[in-house]
Amino acid sequence: MAGLDKPALRGAAERGEPLVDITISFADGFDYADLTRRLNRLADDILVHDLPHYTPSCRLAVATKAALGRESGWVIRRAPCPAGGYWWEEVVEPSRLPTDLRGCIVGMGLTQPGGDDDGQPYEWR
Numbered sequence: 539m540a541g542l543d544k545p546a547l548r549g550a551a552e553r554g555e556p557l558v559d560i561t562i563s564f565a566d567g568f569d570y571a572d573l574t575r576r577l578n579r580l581a582d583d584i585l586v587h588d589l590p591h592y593t594p595s596c597r598l599a600v601a602t603k604a605a606l607g608r609e610s611g612w613v614i615r616r617a618p619c620p621a622g623g624y625w626w627e628e629v630v631e632p633s634r635l636p637t638d639l640r641g642c643i644v645g646m647g648l649t650q651p652g653g654d655d656d657g658q659p660y661e662w663r
Contacts, residue, residue: 546582550602557600558614558626562586563645564595573642580636581605598649610634610646625650 550557562577564570570590574597577586583605591598603626606612613630632646 544582544585547585547600547602550583555602556616556624556626558603558606559649560599560601560606561591561645561647561649562597562599562643563647564597565642565644566595568595568642570595570597573639576639580609584609606632609636612646614648619650 547557564573571588574586574588577584577599581601583602584599585601586597586599588597590596603614606614611630611633612628614626614628616624617627619625626648628648635643
């Protein structure tokens, strides 16, 4: 969980809350570094990594379940993983973004298993 330099994320990790690792794909033609900074200013429980992930327009991020619901309407829950333990399951796809980011993000997805999630079964609100 290196790089969790935001107090709310660090606190969530310290109390054992399962964090969510996601990918964010930006639309072509934008300043991806600027979009990353703007996303990082949204909340103290979302961290978008600066470095591209596979393509210049893709970023990895870590967030709390609550942050994803609050900021994007994304509803996820814990579900048993076929290989053992638990992972995230999408219930409702992301449905909204802050006004200044609309049209800048073309996709968001879960990474399974995430590096910030040790497979614990419980839900956090």
